[in-house]
Amino acid sequence: MRHGVDQHAMQPGASSLTTLVRAWAPVLACLLLAVVLQMVVGPLLVSAGWDFAAKLLLDIGINVILAVSLTMVNGFTGQFSIGHAAFMAVGAYVAAGIVYYGSFRLFGSAEMAGGLLSSAPEGRQGAWLTRGDALFGLSILAGGVASAGCGYLVGLPSLRLRGDYLAIVTLGFGEIVRVLIQSQTTETLYDPEEIAKTPLWQLPKYLGGALGFSGLPFYTSLFWVWVFALLTVLVAYRIKSSTYGRAFLSIREDEIASEAMGVDTTRYKVRAFVISAFFAGCAGALFAHTVGVQLNAGELGFVKSFDIIIMVVLGGLGSISGAFLAAIILTILPELLRSVSEYRMVAYATALILMMLLRPQGLLGVREIWDKRTWRWLTGSRTRKRGGS
């Protein structure tokens, strides 16, 4: 990948070992952080009686994946996809099918068979990772890959066109996915013998259809969610700070000029779209196996897509840390507003309108929280002059 290498990793004189360490250290850091969240923070929260906070951290993590991945399309390349929840649905159903029927075929039941890293903080014991975790981990990746494949199929024809057309196509894609899933049989198989008898290729029919897919084991834990959330942020950051990523940004800035610099804009838009769909699929897989969730395609329609778009816009189109912050705020806000129960959605909407009036460019605009410029800009000490001759 000629343009893809991170700048820091390419400094002349850096040995291949340093390069390797620099490339993989952040990944290890993500893993470590997720383990700490799972093994230390989760139990602490629960022992303090803050179970809801542990649950909220799961939702936040999933929303972070969704918002940051959508930022790569809507923020980086400036396209407007409004079907992100559909990619989530694809990932969710692919992963759920694999985990549910895979568990029956391999372990004889759909009981959760995970180790410490995928257990709820209460009542934990045994090994850190088990066969069940392997199945779950692989199914997340499979969900992501299936979703990325859909992203490629949808993106290739529609990304040749400009903004609004993509919006319509993605909206249509979202509805197609939802209707296709809901129009399947409402049956879910739960008899191990019957499942063992049914040929493998027929199993994907029995995903619960319009009634929703129930009986899924709850593998999703702080560890799994935050491994993927942090990796999504890491990938987004690496892309944004590479030459490769500047090609994405240049499309948003000025598509003609971008072409004039030799960027194959269609190909780059498709790439961003595929990467984004991959992570949305992973988020869907994680969502499907969360405690208290009954997977139903009806909930992954365009309303969900808009929720994600709101996070991206609120955070500032193109800002990774902005999307991250907005995902946190917009996950917590509805919970805080529970006290005003019936006016909750009104208050939520009002809060959004106020945000957009006060900061139409989003929390951080296109900047990142770690940019020096952000602080100057947030504090309003703008000394440079604009315009001129």
Added chain:
Amino acid sequence: MLEVRDLKVNYGAIKALHGISLRVNQGEIVTLIGSNGAGKSTTLRTISGLLRPASGDILFEGASIRATPPHEIVRLGLVQSPEGRGVFPNMTVDENLQLGAFVRPASERGAIAADRERALGLFPRLRERLKQSAGTLSGGEQQMLAMARALIAKPRLLLLDEPSLGLAPQIVQTIFKIIRDINASGTTILLVEQNANMALRVAHRAYVLEVGRITMEGAAAELAQSDEVRKAYLGHG
């Protein structure tokens, strides 16, 4: 180096170019002058692949590029500095310049750095503003940035689309002086301009475009003397 043969371009039902032919030789500055709507930018955008011709052909170094996508054309060494400056406003000057080297392989690191230095040498103002967002530059500085960025792409033929558009006369002088410098250091230039006066002063040869047709061509100095050109474009009665 570049040869355009009987090029016809339509915007839907509207015919923008009715078959124009022109030629740019190695080492020249060739200018294409004409008034608003004559089809100058259309010609340039068709050459760089952003528009597709209805008929006719474009040869670059003898090979047809009429069906080559724009990003491939840049790789061939035919680089455009787009009209209206076309800088990336939310990126810093430095990041804009880095995108100039987008088509060049990472193995050319040293050469890219040298070309960057050379470009910054031509436009010293940019060096002072490397960390500034391109959108906060003045019009003239944005034009300089667009040209510097195109130079870092290492063009064999540089296409300049209205570099003087909307700039103060003094800045225009500077820009045209730099165009001459760029050419003197070996880059062939095709310059599209409304400012015929300045364009004819720096160019070797010129074409006059009127509503989609080439009406006159010849050495720039001769055209500058011709009555029609003086009347129509140079403001001499």
